[in-house]
Amino acid sequence: MSSxxxxxxxxxxxxxxxxxxxxxxxxxxxxxxxxxxxxxxxxSHLSNINITESKNSWVIGEIK
Numbered sequence: 001m002s003s004x005x006x007x008x009x010x011x012x013x014x015x016x017x018x019x020x021x022x023x024x025x026x027x028x029x030x031x032x033x034x035x036x037x038x039x040x041x042x043x044s045h046l047s048n049i050n051i052t053e054s055k056n057s058w059v060i061g062e063i064k
Contacts, residue, residue, distance in 0.1 A: 004058050007039045023057065036063045 008016060015031045022029030022041045030040035030049075039060045044051060051061040 003053050004039065004055055004060055007033065007060060011039070032063065037061070038063055 008019070011019075011031065011033060015033075019029055019031060019039070019041055021027070026042060028040070028042045028046070030038050030043050030046070032038045037060070038049065039058070040046075040049075041059075042057050043049065044054065044057075044059055048064050049059075049061050050064060051059045053060045
């Protein structure tokens with residue numbers, strides 16, 4: 001989860017708050033942070049993403 005943690009720490013405060021709110025409330029949330037790259041929570045069911053790393057409900061990858 002080191003890549004996931006490093007991406008989380010590089011996000012702005014509001015983006016981290018959005019993801020943590022989604023995590024705590026079991027919602028789906030995706031934050032695009034560089035071009036088509038994203039970090040998300042509870043979003044592995046989405047068909048328009050390519051997941052490159054996952055840990056529990058957290059994922060990172062690229063939007064198709």
